[in-house]
Amino acid sequence: MIVESSPAEVRRIVRAARQRGLIVGCVPTMGALHQGHVSLIESARTDCDFVAVTLFVNPTQFGPNEDFSRYPRTLDADLEMCRTAGADLVFTPPVSSMYSESAQTTVRVTKLAEFLEGAHRPGHFDGVSTVVTKLFNITEPDRAYFGQKDFQQQLIIRQMVTDLNQPVEIVTCPIVREADGLAMSSRNRYLSSAERSHALQLSQALKLAENLAVDSALMPPEIAQAMKDHLNSAGGIDVQYAVIVDSATLQPLAERSDSAVALIAAKVGATRLIDNQILRFR
């Protein structure tokens, strides 16, 4: 496994692989890897001949009051997980080689980025779409792998790829959960033991929504309300949104639909968590 911090060198290495006819998969991450990331790398390993993982805590996707400076950096453990999962190349650029002082270009997706995470984290998705474009241009992958946990993010990246004709196929991989249901997240390590148990309510509220979709005749707004009631009654959780939306447009659903997803964002103590669940109505 090659570990490389230079964008130019990474491009050269990946181009050499493609020249040999290899299919290239890219897994963009911010490091602090967990089993969710491992599942992305393993999917890439299964689908592709050459797997590049990027580890970069991207400053431009954090708001001024967010956790950029204290975001977990666990390089040695990350590299070990990449190696075990079968990565061929790990790209570890310093911030200075990704953003020059004169940088002034942004890739912006508008409509899909305006609500939910976009509303709660102004500028977040501009940072994401810009850095993902840069990482695609450096690693030039045939396929790139993202987690369903960041549901809105993968949708925005798909929109961007289509709109800008980026020559890459986006693959979305299922959420990986702890045994008790908590969705894996690099931010879970911020949680105290008490917060960790409060945080379980997110996946439990989604499970409730999933069951109500199958077992009841309730409409999406009623199910969303049931999620909110569940979360608010649990205590220790500050709900930012708990909604049921169309999984392509992210617009709130009034009627039962074949294309529905339940999305939750909530703060547990100082830690902001998100989770989601595709719904199958009876």
Added chain:
Amino acid sequence: MIVESSPAEVRRIVRAARQRGLIVGCVPTMGALHQGHVSLIESARTDCDFVAVTLFVNPTQFGPNEDFSRYPRTLDADLEMCRTAGADLVFTPPVSSMYSESAQTTVRVTKLAEFLEGAHRPGHFDGVSTVVTKLFNITEPDRAYFGQKDFQQQLIIRQMVTDLNQPVEIVTCPIVREADGLAMSSRNRYLSSAERSHALQLSQALKLAENLAVDSALMPPEIAQAMKDHLNSAGGIDVQYAVIVDSATLQPLAERSDSAVALIAAKVGATRLIDNQILRFR
């Protein structure tokens, strides 16, 4: 020479060329080709093994009161000029295959796009940087060729390529002029015979600036004033700007500099023209 309107097919053709080890040059144009465009294609022909020309009147770079609908479309003549200049592939996409109704992604360069053309044509450079990104992603060139006539545009595209790590080298080619000095432009065909002679004042004002830079001790603001005086005294010209700026930052120059360019934009009748001249101070 292949003429192709499908983005997917163009990508396939260019990729096959690259697979054979050919260096790919791209010349993005809006058609209505003239000798300036021909010089770009010829430069690409000299530098590269496979030359792709794109002909696309991009709606998103025109303002609501600009000339999108009446912009000259001269496909047959364009194709003949491409053939003569040595193009291998001409990409002629319809608007519908470049922009879907759900498109919502913009590539935006900020600082360099805020003044001069950007101030007079709000949104223009967003349209340019977005469509050029799309054309780069479709044709995947090693090099792309732009005219110095659109001075600010080539600077913005260079900035975008650097900022987004786009894997393409930008080549800027000199302005091509008519025998009497008028810079070649697709919009020159809008000019009446009287307007055509008024329009000569642009290149003459630039020639004046070039001479004053070499032959006088005047400072850039004084030379810029001399250009304005020349243009205003000529009549028939509505000057939008006539400035001397740093050729990398586009900031106005107070002092004589090794990196200076004189830029003019003016309306001649209903036709908006631009021209420029690199200055060499004595």
